Amino acid sequence: MAHNIAPLAQGTQVDEYIIDNVMGGGGFSIVYNAHSVADKKHTVLIKEYMPKKLAVRVNDTDVTSLDPSAPESYNKGRKLFFQEASTLATLKHPNIVDVTNFFQTNGTAYMVMKDEKGVNLQDYIRKYKGNLSERLLRKVFPQLLSGVKLLHDKGLLHLDIKPSNIHLRQGGRPLLLDFGAVRETMKTRLYDARVVATAGFAPIEQVTERGYMGPWTDIYAIGATMRSCIEGVPPPSANKRKDDDPMKPAVNAFKRKYSQILLEAVDWSMEPDQRLRPQSCDELLEMLEKMPDENESKSILSKLKLDQLSNLLPWNK
Known part of the structure; x- marks a missing residue:
């Protein structure tokens, strides 16, 4: 049976943001359109660490290692993802994606990026x-x-x-x-x-x-x-x-x-x-x-x- 790697549902709150819809993703992450709880007009992109071959979603929101007896690969990937976010947050340049926030919750990590059409x-x-x-x-x-x-x-x-x-x-x-x-x-x-x-x-x-x-x-x-x-x-x-x-x-x-x-x-x-x-x-x-x-x-x-x-x-x- 396939394990659950479904994206977060529309309306789910993650930290100070509300998920609007899924924008895309790949083998290691899912990207969402979202907006701020405080200001619906303030839209952002949120990238969630979700490695398809290593992770499983539980309780609709939480993410954990697919193999609970060997979580090392999942945890290492989450650490690298968080490092990527922290690196990007320090790189302010008009031609580099602007990371405005990053945090860990739901057993995984997220980075928040400026929404640019x-x-x-x-x-x-x-x-x-x-x-x-x-x-x-x-x-x-x-x-x-x-x-x-x-x-x-x-x-x-x-x-x-x-x-x-x-x-x-x-x-x-x-x-x-x-x-x-x-x-x-x-x-x-x-x-x-x-x-x-x-x-x-x-x-x-x-x-x-x-x-x-x-x-x-x-x-x-x-x-x-x-x-x-x-x-x-x-x-x-x-x-x-x-x-x-x-x-x-x-x-x-x-x-x-x-x-x-x-x-x-x-x-x-x-x-x-x-x-x-x-x-x-x-x-x-x-x-x-x-x-x-x-x-x-x-x-x-x-x-x-x-x-x-x-x-x-x-x-x-």
Whole structure:
């Protein structure tokens, strides 16, 4: 018999908030729309720690380890979730999700986030099968890099940058989500038992036991995300690229629709050898700020349908 992992019911009170409905979730958490008890107009998002394979819900609200004789994995995950919330609460940046509160109750942990309307980048890529305009990429990714730079300046790595962890708000303002993999910058993974890697977006050093990780690791993921915006699918995994790389350079594959300087930035970020990538967000930002020459810009725009440009930025209508 399947164990109970049902979300909290509408109207349930959690701390000082009332659950309105389920927004989404994944294998480790459930995200709700909610409002403040004191002010119904004050809406928030609440993320509840609920690992499907480790937890069970009892009494409609409480969460506990599925295996009461071995709660270690559940408790460790709850601790990491709470650490994620406490880390995010200290990171105040316009392009990083704003955690306004976090607490433990009902046997689990919760983080409260500012409710900002928009669309998920992965949904956007799926809708248009990639082919997102250069205009959009040049608007979104410098802002995203600014947020990631703050992380790096504080000695942290995100380690899970990908389209589904990027939220696009009105005006094309990106918001970096899901800091469950965030941790202090290390020179090696030798003493780290946790393996966090999304195929296509994690570079080789992230999937290798003795890989040397640093800002260049997140930069690879940003390059892979840009390429996914163009191509519509995740790039090949780092392991597939290791020996006989099947991935065609972006400067050759997409030269008819995008400027050379933008495609060079994508290829540079996705160099398999971490030593050949940008070593800091500033290096990649500097390259992305370089604009194509006037003739190249006109050529790119002439090959893109005008309705495509407007559709890719519906919030500007």
